[in-house]
Amino acid sequence: MRGRQMAQDRKETENIRQLLEKTPTGLTITEIANTLNMHRNTTAKYLDMLVATGETDCKRIGAAKAYFPARRVPVQALPLITPPATICLTGRLEMTEATREATHLLHLPEMSGHIPHTAVPDPLFRDESFITKCREAVAGTPGVHHTSTTRDHRKITLEVRLIPIVFADGTAGCAVTFTDITESAAAEEERNTWKERYTALSEDLTEWVVHISPAMTIEFANAAFCRHAGRPEDRVTGIRFLPAFRPDERQHLDTLISSLLPGKHPVTADIRAIRRDGSPGWETWTIRALGEAGGPITGYHATGRDITALKHCEEQLLQYHENLEENIQKRTAEMQQANQALMTVLAEKEDLERELLFTRQAFDQASDSILLFSRDGNIHQTNRTAEELLGYSREELAEYTVFDVNPSLTQEAWEKMWNTPEPGRKERTISVHRRHDGTIFDVELSRTFVQADGEIYFCSIAREIEKSKNSPEP
Structure with a gap:
């Protein structure tokens, strides 16, 4: 009997989780209960379970509570993914935990209960822009902040990352990690300086x-x-x-x-x-x-x-x-050759521009999403249909990878596909894509490798699988 009840609980929580994934902007208890035909109290119980496990976030909107998928790291997992210098802040920005490296870096007092952020001696915690990012991280939005401090009589540059977390009791908070980027920042500054000098020098040549x-x-x-x-x-x-x-x-x-x-x-x-x-x-x-x-x-x-x-x-x-007549003949031949070459270049240019314009228009007007990925997974080319389907601009897509577009694809599977790439061999399959707003949807894929300018690219042609209006919700 107990095992049957646990199975039922898992099924109901999974239904709620899937519904929230489809509506990342959030739903109230009443909306969830009506959609899934569940009792309101039962729905509230399952939502409390999901909040406690950190899978769902809750935000009060007026008199109601809105629930939406959580993008938080459980506090127990922080040591596995964060740098040695890390502290944890509660929703009220009170420090609850700090690693030994963070204690030394920020000159923290001995931990005894919660410490308000105003009591942290480091000037960073009096920076309003940093405190604002902390509050945003508690609300679920990660952030990055750069600052400088002195350690062992030496000025260092720190990259501060703010990560939304969930504590064991289900309450929200944020982790603040500190990474020393002094050397890389100095190298980047020096590189930019030399680039400016080189550009200034070359401009005068x-x-x-x-x-x-x-x-x-x-x-x-x-x-x-x-x-x-x-x-x-x-x-x-x-x-x-x-x-x-x-x-x-x-x-x-x-x-x-x-x-x-x-x-x-x-x-x-x-x-x-x-x-x-x-x-x-x-x-x-x-x-x-x-x-x-x-x-x-x-x-x-x-x-x-x-x-x-x-x-x-x-x-x-x-x-x-040389003989005058020979020089005249030579110059005439050179002029003829130059004219022929000029006509060849102009013809090639016109044909190339016409072909490129036609190809680009056909590429953009294709009814299916077309994405070209390079070996490292970065997006090399995209058509307008892909931008519309995924909800990104072309400039935004250039900063994403194949793993952002297809969340079901693993690094291992990607490497396996590239073991023996065969340009021209086509493969059809069913997979998923993720839109800009986080929505996951099914697509029918036609995949192949193409070769251009000595490079091999992975071509993904996708078409969204439209769900029937009469089909039941998953």
Whole structure:
């Protein structure tokens, strides 16, 4: 009899939990009882059980209480997931627990019961912005705060994280963790300083300066190159480097670049080019591979300049030693070749832009959600349907991973899928996706691997499985 009752309790609490997952904004006891056809007192009992276990949060709205899924860490699990320096605050921001490292860091008095946050000697607990974040964490919203303090006569920078927690008696609170990021903060500041210096220096150069990624896309270009390319800086970043040259010179440059290694000598090449006015010209480029010696290439540094005038001077010197008629024929042939190359470049550019525009429109207008993931799980490309289905903007999706989109996917399963990727092989399955508001919904997936520019991506094409209105609630 008791076992039957326990099974019934588990079933009812699971029904309540699933209902709250579908309504993350919260439901009252009456709304839950009416939806699940349960007695109000029974519903209240099960909700108290879920609050005590930390699975549900409760917030008073007027005279009623609203219950919603908890995103809290049980206080017993904190030692497994937090840094050594950690303290726990109650809903009234009274400190109940502190690790030895936190006691030493904050110069805390000996613990004897609850300590009000105003009694903590560290100036951090008199910072109103920090106290506000503490209250938000108690209410269920995690936060991050950065501060500086002195320890052992040395100034350090701390990253303070505020984590919503639930105590053993079911009451809400927050954990405050402290991580020393002095070295990383100093390194980031130094990196930004050197970047500013380098940018300022390169802006004054008349030579073209270009930073290129390992995938051969432009990451940075100085003002001189932007003027040469006839593009503003925000339209130069991200374009491919090699297509800026004549088709017959790309293979030559590609061969030179593929021979580069970090720590080795750069390569220099004189390249025939077509100037913006359509006339033939010459450019000289010096390209160096970046990275630790013997390690992988992290990018390329390229400098170039227009040497058309120099080449013309060389040609004029040759004219004194060659037959006039031969020079005329040569120049005519060069002009014809330049015109043909110009027409080829223009045709390729028009075809490429037309194809890219058509592909992008078709990609965005597809009725199914399409997501391309890189090997590390980051989102590489997304179409408009995916943004609408998941409730994210394109910029927001770029910061999420495959595990954020599909909460049922584990790291182990993801690695297994990448063990033997076969571009072109399609697989259909049923899975789930998670929207921006936390809603989990079923989707029909068509999955495959695609290859582009020497890289392999995981393509997920999803269609939401619409639930029948007459089908019973789970």
